[in-house]
Amino acid sequence: MTDLICFDCDGVLVDSEVLATRTTVDCLAELGIALSPAEAAALFTGKSAEAAHRALRDACGIALPATYQARFDRLLFRRFREELTPVPGIAELLARLHLPSCVTSNSGHARLALALRLTGLAGHFGSRVFSAADVAHGKPAPDLFHFAAGRLGADPRRCLVIDDSVSGIAGAVAAGARAIGFTGGSHSGPDHAARLRDAGAARVVGSAQELTALLRVEAA
Numbered sequence: 001m002t003d004l005i006c007f008d009c010d011g012v013l014v015d016s017e018v019l020a021t022r023t024t025v026d027c028l029a030e031l032g033i034a035l036s037p038a039e040a041a042a043l044f045t046g047k048s049a050e051a052a053h054r055a056l057r058d059a060c061g062i063a064l065p066a067t068y069q070a071r072f073d074r075l076l077f078r079r080f081r082e083e084l085t086p087v088p089g090i091a092e093l094l095a096r097l098h099l100p101s102c103v104t105s106n107s108g109h110a111r112l113a114l115a116l117r118l119t120g121l122a123g124h125f126g127s128r129v130f131s132a133a134d135v136a137h138g139k140p141a142p143d144l145f146h147f148a149a150g151r152l153g154a155d156p157r158r159c160l161v162i163d164d165s166v167s168g169i170a171g172a173v174a175a176g177a178r179a180i181g182f183t184g185g186s187h188s189g190p191d192h193a194a195r196l197r198d199a200g201a202a203r204v205v206g207s208a209q210e211l212t213a214l215l216r217v218e219a220a
Contacts, residue, residue: 002099002218004154006145006177009105011164014115015087016080017045017187023076030071033062041187046165048106048138077114086119087184089208094124097215102128104148104161106138106168128152140167142175149175160218162211164188166199173200184208 010016024040035043043059044052049072053064094101102125105112109131116122116129130148132138142156149156161172164182172179181196181204193204205211 001158002160002178003158004149004152004160005097005099005101005215005218006104006148006159006161006172007101008161008163008165008168008182009103009112009115010107011045011087011185011187012162012182013087013090013103013121014119015085015186016115017041017164017185019079019083020076021045021187023072023079027068027072027075031065031068033060045187046106046139046167048132049108051106051138051167073111076111080114080118084115084118086121087208089184089212091119091121093208093212093215094121096212097124099215099218100152100154101125102130102148102152104130104144104168106132106144108133138167139163139165139171140174142171145172145175145177160215164192164196166195169196169199169201178202180205180211180214182206182211184211 007013021037021041024044025035025037028035043055049069057063112129112131130144132144135143135147137143145156149159157176159177161177161179162182163169164185169179169181179201181201183192183204184207196204205214
């Protein structure tokens with residue numbers, strides 16, 4: 001039985017990862033740092049801002065200036081207002097969902113609030129939106145899932161986590177939750193499902209329609 005469904009936001013609820021990767025490439029280029037979209041995605045996708053900056057420093061020996069994150073957010077938020085859409089079929093899934101749910105994301109609260117509002121999904125979650133900013137360590141640590149479950153009176157071992165990132169799947173497994181990999185976002189490549197399985201996903205679904213069928217079984 002499932003007490004709580006924890007949805008990641010970027011790449012599960014909103015189709016934002018391609019926009020975020022493009023913004024990363026553009027902002028780094030302004031600093032004279034040339035990364036391809038594939039390289040930027042590998043370093044940054046699924047990570048909190050702090051972890052992404054640390055990954056760039058460790059991989060390339062580059063420390064980003066203190067002004068970088070504000071510049072990134074301004075450009076990304078503008079692109080969100082112009083281009084962001086929900087993941088296909090996810091609004092219909094949420095409208096039919098009868099199990100308790102929340103958002104568990106490595107993104108900051110300002111980005112989450114904007115993304116959910118622009119895509120019309122905010123009303124499905126209300127205040128049940130949790131960020132890596134709420135805990136000491138974001139995904140792949142289990143802290144965020146323990147925090148969300150504790151706030152909502154759920155047992156982490158009876159939570160179902162829907163996540164598109166290796167870090168999210170790893171964090172869910174570390175928390176004792178059941179992890180479902182999701183590859184329905186436009187950023188998912190042909191090897192994405194295998195990487196989610198390797199991280200510990202119990203199942204991988206490729207669309208909101210497949211996820212709806214799985215959740216119907218969970219609710220039965």
